[in-house]
Amino acid sequence: MSLKAKTPSESRTEMTDIILPAQTNNHGTIFGGEVMSYVDRIAAITASRHCGKPVVTASFDSLDFLAPIRLGEVIILRATVTWTGRTSMEVMVTIEGENPAKGERRVTGVSFLTMVAVDEQGRPVEVPPIQPETDEEKYQYELAKERAAQRKRRRQKFDF
Template sequence: MNGKNPSASKTILTDIVLPPDTNYHGTIFGGNVMAYIDKVASIAAMRHARTMVVTASSDSLDFISPIKTGEAICLEGYVSFTKNTSMEVYVKVEAEDLLTGEKRLTATSYLTFVALDEDGKPTPAPPVLPESEEEKWQYEGAKERHEQRKKRRQQRKERQKIEEAAAKKTTEL
């Protein structure tokens, strides 16, 4: 399977933040930002794999600064790493003052998607061939993030066994 550059999956979305999108602080609801991130990341993953995809995890979402009513929300995402059937997608969120053109970083996020075949089963995703310095930095860091995801998955399985055992004990009483 031939590799692909992150630029092949690059996805950009820009929208204006209006009063119904905001909370009582006059800033965009965090849940709206999360929905935008998932949408951009889904498109990037589908562009990379050219298959259907499913969100497997949202590894992190770091809010850095708020986006205010009247500003534009600008998202950019691309596939930064693949491992067999999974793809890590990096999404950067910026606010833009539409009157001055000033932009500032407002959030970053990493999500994991799984490529699916026609039957909804996991299928291999093409490897990533990073080009720019940023893409190389994301790619190198992805190996550690992948290990952290594996560790969290194992911890979740262990916790689930404990919870199931506790629930069974409660039922027996």
């Protein structure tokens, strides 16, 4: 069955929240695990929007922390599907921190995850192909092909 291609903008997602004391470490910055939780949730929402199915996280390919987000600041996450396989989708998440008093924003992290669409029994199902439109989407799509090949090589090293 061939599914109709979708554009990244059809599933693009944005999430915003304030960083509270329970989310911070003794340096007054957000715990890395808290950021990972946000990233995993927004990636799942974005992938599910793309395929119209439930999804599971297959791989946290990377999460690069570039700058801290401090207590009382705002975390902004933007996610987009950058590549699709037969049942999998790569999602790129950009993380920003905002000082609401100053109105200043900065990129604090970038992450790539692989999500897999599943049926009611948890078995992988086919996803619509992605059709990048903008120059940036096309650029990320090309880079995603290499990341997908790297994931495949990495998985082949494990013989379970």
